[in-house]
Amino acid sequence: MWNTLSRMLQTGVLTEPLPAAGQTAPDLETMQTELLEIVGRALCIRHVDAGSCNGCELEIQALNNPYYNLEGAGIKFVASPRHADLLLVTGPVSVNMEEALQRTYNAMPDPKFVVAVGDCGGCGGVFGTSYASRGGVANVIPVNYTVTGCPPSPAAIISGILRTVRPRSSRA
Amino acid sequence: MATDFMELQPAALPANIRSHRFRVNRVQWLQTAETLKRRNARLLTLWGTDDRDRDGGFRIYAAYLLPEMVMVVEHFMDDSPLPSYPSLAGLYPAALRMQRGMTDLFGIATDEADSRGWLRHGGWPQTLFPLRRDFDGSRQYPAVSAPYAFVSVEGDGVHEIAVGPVHAGTIEPGHFRFSVVGEKVLRLEESFGYTHKGVAKLFESASQQEGHRLAARVSGDSAVAFSWAYCAALESITETACPARALALRALALEQERLANHLGDLGALGNDGGFAFGLTQFSRLKEDLLRTNIKAFGARYLMDYVVPGGVAVDLTADARGLLLDLYDALEPALTQMRCIYDEHAGLQDRFRETGRLEQATAETLGAIGLVARASGIACDLRVDHPWAPYDSLSPKLTVQAGGDVAARVQVRFDEILESLRLCRVLLSAVPQDGIRSAVPMANPGALGIGLVEGWRGPVMLALETGPNGSIRRCHAHDPSWQNWPLVEYAVLGNIVPDFPLINKSFNLSYSGQDG
Numbered sequence: 001m002w003n004t005l006s007r008m009l010q011t012g013v014l015t016e017p018l019p020a021a022g023q024t025a026p027d028l029e030t031m032q033t034e035l036l037e038i039v040g041r042a043l044c045i046r047h048v049d050a051g052s053c054n055g056c057e058l059e060i061q062a063l064n065n066p067y068y069n070l071e072g073a074g075i076k077f078v079a080s081p082r083h084a085d086l087l088l089v090t091g092p093v094s095v096n097m098e099e100a101l102q103r104t105y106n107a108m109p110d111p112k113f114v115v116a117v118g119d120c121g122g123c124g125g126v127f128g129t130s131y132a133s134r135g136g137v138a139n140v141i142p143v144n145y146t147v148t149g150c151p152p153s154p155a156a157i158i159s160g161i162l163r164t165v166r167p168r169s170s171r172a
Numbered sequence: 173m174a175t176d177f178m179e180l181q182p183a184a185l186p187a188n189i190r191s192h193r194f195r196v197n198r199v200q201w202l203q204t205a206e207t208l209k210r211r212n213a214r215l216l217t218l219w220g221t222d223d224r225d226r227d228g229g230f231r232i233y234a235a236y237l238l239p240e241m242v243m244v245v246e247h248f249m250d251d252s253p254l255p256s257y258p259s260l261a262g263l264y265p266a267a268l269r270m271q272r273g274m275t276d277l278f279g280i281a282t283d284e285a286d287s288r289g290w291l292r293h294g295g296w297p298q299t300l301f302p303l304r305r306d307f308d309g310s311r312q313y314p315a316v317s318a319p320y321a322f323v324s325v326e327g328d329g330v331h332e333i334a335v336g337p338v339h340a341g342t343i344e345p346g347h348f349r350f351s352v353v354g355e356k357v358l359r360l361e362e363s364f365g366y367t368h369k370g371v372a373k374l375f376e377s378a379s380q381q382e383g384h385r386l387a388a389r390v391s392g393d394s395a396v397a398f399s400w401a402y403c404a405a406l407e408s409i410t411e412t413a414c415p416a417r418a419l420a421l422r423a424l425a426l427e428q429e430r431l432a433n434h435l436g437d438l439g440a441l442g443n444d445g446g447f448a449f450g451l452t453q454f455s456r457l458k459e460d461l462l463r464t465n466i467k468a469f470g471a472r473y474l475m476d477y478v479v480p481g482g483v484a485v486d487l488t489a490d491a492r493g494l495l496l497d498l499y500d501a502l503e504p505a506l507t508q509m510r511c512i513y514d515e516h517a518g519l520q521d522r523f524r525e526t527g528r529l530e531q532a533t534a535e536t537l538g539a540i541g542l543v544a545r546a547s548g549i550a551c552d553l554r555v556d557h558p559w560a561p562y563d564s565l566s567p568k569l570t571v572q573a574g575g576d577v578a579a580r581v582q583v584r585f586d587e588i589l590e591s592l593r594l595c596r597v598l599l600s601a602v603p604q605d606g607i608r609s610a611v612p613m614a615n616p617g618a619l620g621i622g623l624v625e626g627w628r629g630p631v632m633l634a635l636e637t638g639p640n641g642s643i644r645r646c647h648a649h650d651p652s653w654q655n656w657p658l659v660e661y662a663v664l665g666n667i668v669p670d671f672p673l674i675n676k677s678f679n680l681s682y683s684g685q686d687g
Contacts, residue, residue, distance in 0.1 A: 003512045004449060007505075014456060047342045051367045053683045055392025055473055058436070060342045062462070065455035079340035094686075095295030095315055096366045097345055100337050126389055130309050131296050132370030150475055151392065 015069040018162070019155040031162070032074045038165055039085050042074045045161070046084035046108070050101045050137065051127075052091030055151040056118040060088065062154045070158065081107040086161065087114045089141075092124040093134040105141045113144045113164050117157060122146040180204075186408035187621035188559040191242040201247045202258045205234070213238045214551070215264040215538055216623075217632050217649035218271065220278045222304045223248075226617075230255050230280050234267075235621070235632060239556065242621065244634075249280065259284040266538040266654040273365075273687075277303040277372070291365040291686065294318030302373050309373040320363045325351035330358060333668065337366045344682035348671075355667040360660045367686040375646035376638075380406055380614055381480060383643055387633060388475045390648045391684030396422070396429045397626030398648060399478040401633035404559070404622030406480050409614045409637060416603035418482030419561045424495075424598050425474050425483070427591040430627040431502075432461050434584040434591075437679050441581055442513065444673040445522040453509055457502060464498045467491050482608030492599055499592050506592075510585050523578035527662040527674030530575055539658055541629015541651045543678055546583045547575040553625035565594055580677040587627075613641045628652065628681065650684025 018031065035043050047060055063070040064077070071077075078084050081104045093101055105114070116137035119125035124135035137143050147160035180200070185191040196204055213236040221231045229250045236243045249255040259282035260267040271282050272290035279301035281287070292298065294316040300307060324332070330353055337345035347363040371390055378386055387402035388395040400422055407414060414422075435458040442450020462472040468491040469477050470484070477484050513519055529539070534547035544551055553559075554567040570586040572579035614637040622633040629651030638644035659678050663671055 003508060003515070007453065007508055007512065008449070011453065011456065048338055049342075049344045049367070051369055051683075052344070053389040053392035054344050054681060055389070055395070055475065057342050057344065058393060058473065061436070062455065062459060065459045066452055067456070067459050077342065091367065092369060094367050094369055095313075096293040096368055096686075097337065098295075098315055099317070100345065100366070104338055126386055127369045127371070127374065129312065130370045130373065131302050131307075131311055131313065132368050132373075134312070150389075151473055153472060 011066075014066040015072060016067050018073055019159050034166055035074055042076055043086060043161075043165060044076055044078045044084045045086045045088050046078055046081045046104065047088045047090070048101055048104050050089050050091045050097045050121075050140075051094030051133065052118065052120060056090035056121070059151045059154050059157060060090070060117065063157060068154050068158065075161065081105070082109065084108050085112060086165065087112065088117055088161075089114060089137045090117045090121055092120040092127040093137055093140045095132050095134060098134055098140055101137075101140055114141055115160050115164050116143045116146045117160070118152055119148055119150045122148055125150060185244055185619065185621055186405075186411075187242065187623065188404040188408055189242055189553065189557040189621070189623045190240070191244060191621050193244045193246060193619070195246050195248070198247065198257065201232075201245065202260070204245050205260050205263050208236050208238070208243065209263045211238060213243070214540060215260070215266055215654070216242065216630060217634070217647065217653070218260070218267055218274065219634055219647035219649070220274050220280055220303070221636065221645050222278060224251050225305055230278065232257050232274075232280065233634065234260065235634070237630070242557075242623065244621065254279065254281050256281045256283065258282065264538055265536070266657065269657065270653055277301060279304065288321055289318070291368045292318075293320075293365055302370060307373075309370060309377070320347070322349045322361050322363070323359070325359050327353075329353050346682045350668060350671075352668055355669070357663045357666055357668060357671070360663050362656060362660060364656070364682060365686050367683045369683075369687070371687045372645075372647060375643050378643055380637060380641050380643055381611070383635070383646060384479055385476055387646075387648055388478070390687065391650050391652075391681040392473065392475070393433055393681065394429065394626040394628060394631060394650070394684065395473060395475045396425045396478055397624045397631040398633065399476075400426060401622035401624045401631050401648070402635065402646070403478055403480050404624065405620040405633050405635040406611060406614065406622075408622070409618045409620035409635065410612050412481055412609055412611045414482050414609055415605040415607060416561070417605050418607045418609075420598050420602050421483045421487055421607065422478055423561050423565070424487075424595055425469060425477055426624065426626070427595050427598075428461065428465060428469075429474065430591050431588055432458055433627045433679075434588050435461065437676065438509070438513075438581065438584055440676050440679075441523075441577070441673065442519065444676050445519045447516060447519045450509070450513065450519075453505075457505055460501070461498060464494050467494050479608065480611040482606070486607045487602065492602070495595065496599060499596060503589070503592055506585070506588055513581065520578065522670070522673060523581055524576060526577045526670050527666060527677060528574070528576040529658055529662045531573070533661055534575065534658065537658055537661065538654050540654045541625075542583055542587070542627070543580065543629070543655045543658060545570055546572050546579040548573040553623060553630050557623070559623075561598070565597055567594060577673055577677040616644070626651070628679075629655070648687070650681050652680035652682075652685040656680050656685060
């Protein structure tokens with residue numbers, strides 16, 4: 001126990017300001033107020049890997065490390081699409097995941113957002129479109145925003161999420 | 173009468189680890205496997221080729237790892253409506269899924285009773301085989317629902333729990349079918365292939381100079397291992413000598429990849445054991461490492477760092493200092509965290525005796541890599557078959573006998589400490605020659621092998637060249653193929669809520685095995 005406490009004290013608070021969604025960086029309070037206006041509570045995200053190489057998953061997992069601390073900003077990952085406002089989709093959509101992705105999307109309540117993550121989610125990336133891949137996420141379900149990169153950094157993913165949900169007037 | 177494979181005519185095969193190639197007939201295919209099994213050879217991978225355009229048939233290759241070399245056994249089959257070869261699964265159970273995958277992709281079959289599809293879920297017609305050369309890889313087919321025939325368990329109180337393909341966390345897709353009584357797991361059956369992206373077919377339209385980019389994305393968390401294996405195969409075929417500096421930097425990148433994944437896993441394992449503090453701490457340490465990667469290698473994840481002939485970015489003196497600072501911070505943090513994990517009664521209660529994979533089971537089923545080392549099997553390519561620069565680093569082997577989650581945690585702790593040592597040795601004297609040699613165009617029809625011990629285990633890549641700098645066939649193999657079936661054994665008798673913990677302790681790749 002002493003070790004654990006001492007480690008906590010040594011580490012301190014590492015959380016950094018959120019990256020900017022547009023040209024102006026929102027402070028935490030503004031963003032939380034905006035999120036409350038849009039979704040009425042914390043923003044809930046469901047992630048679906050539709051066939052990625054697992055690189056993007058690593059960066060999405062990083063969103064909850066102490067530096068980005070996304071959950072501290074009122075954005076959390078949920079286990080069921082029924083609880084989700086936003087679907088974060090990675091990978092080119094493999095033919096074998098097409099139906100599962102569609103069903104996950106259909107299970108979400110309206111209003112809903114979809115963010116495609118990574119070059120593959122955007123256009124299929126190095127995998128393109130083939131007998132086994134439908135290419136970008138937009139070929140299978142409607143997409144609101146695409147975060148490019150291979151894999152995109154956690155900061156880019158957060159910016160993408162914020163750009164998607166912030167009211168149009170405040171977007172860059 | 174068994175044939176001693178040494179009586180066959182071996183031919184040296186271009187590879188970064190001493191490799192030989194043997195051509196065998198149908199009878200010898202099984203006989204060599206028997207002989208090799210007796211010599212405790214491990215099955216590394218199986219792959220096929222469609223050579224009807226060249227000599228009117230198909231080929232099947234099996235690569236085995238022996239203490240003294242890698243043996244690639246090659247068998248030619250005449251073209252027929254359904255070419256077949258004897259199944260190796262009786263001797264090497266890990267071969268079963270690879271063979272089923274090959275049936276889906278090539279239409280070459282075995283005499284095995286389990287003829288269910290593995291990678292094809294109904295996304296293309298069953299009469300078409302994507303890796304045949306006359307298959308148009310760019311063509312799309314409407315998906316047809318093709319339910320998987322799971323083995324059902326019957327009896328009083330037995331029920332099934334279906335999990336996936338979409339899982340409750342930020343992880344890859346796959347399906348797990350549990351047959352349980354109460355909370356106890358009687359049987360687990362995996363069904364994969366959901367992330368099949370047709371990588372092998374895509375290689376056929378890539379050039380030799382750009383294939384490493386695709387290889388790196390077979391399993392993104394092992395990008396350095398796969399791209400190095402690709403480059404090692406190409407460089408062996410073309411007899412390209414990489415600068416010593418490039419090799420040292422590749423090893424540095426490979427160890428950084430091992431560190432990043434082990435740190436991530438240790439955090440996730442703490443979290444799955446109900447100790448969120450572990451996740452917070454380790455995810456912080458991992459982030460520190462990834463941020464240093466940007467300055468040292470130009471990216472957080474080194475997807476395009478290893479390139480044919482060398483590496484893409486040189487290491488500056490400043491970056492060298494940053495890496496050494498990182499290691500100086502990591503080591504005491506790790507020692508302290510290990511102490512916290514070891515002394516945490518609640519965590520140890522979850523880790524110990526959970527998901528036990530006995531050494532005998534691991535041996536029989538052909539475990540490799542980290543999972544094998546946690547079940548008392550001493551195997552690590554860096555130690556057993558050191559290629560440059562590992563031949564001058566004397567890496568230390570890590571083995572734990574327990575076979576449970578606790579053992580797989582300890583192997584990770586030990587390997588992090590050893591990787592830190594290797595990285596410091598590498599940085600102590602980075603050679604001063606260049607970072608990249610020119611790689612000439614390879615002659616068509618050459619076969620080469622690249623083998624690299626990634627953080628999960630041996631990553632193997634077989635490359636066959638085509639004309640004008642093209643790739644005729646490239647087979648990239650992730651060690652998850654061998655280790656996924658072991659998860660089905662490790663969970664037996666455990667309770668369902670321990671499955672996430674057990675699964676995480678293996679942390680296998682879905683994308684790597686789906687291809």
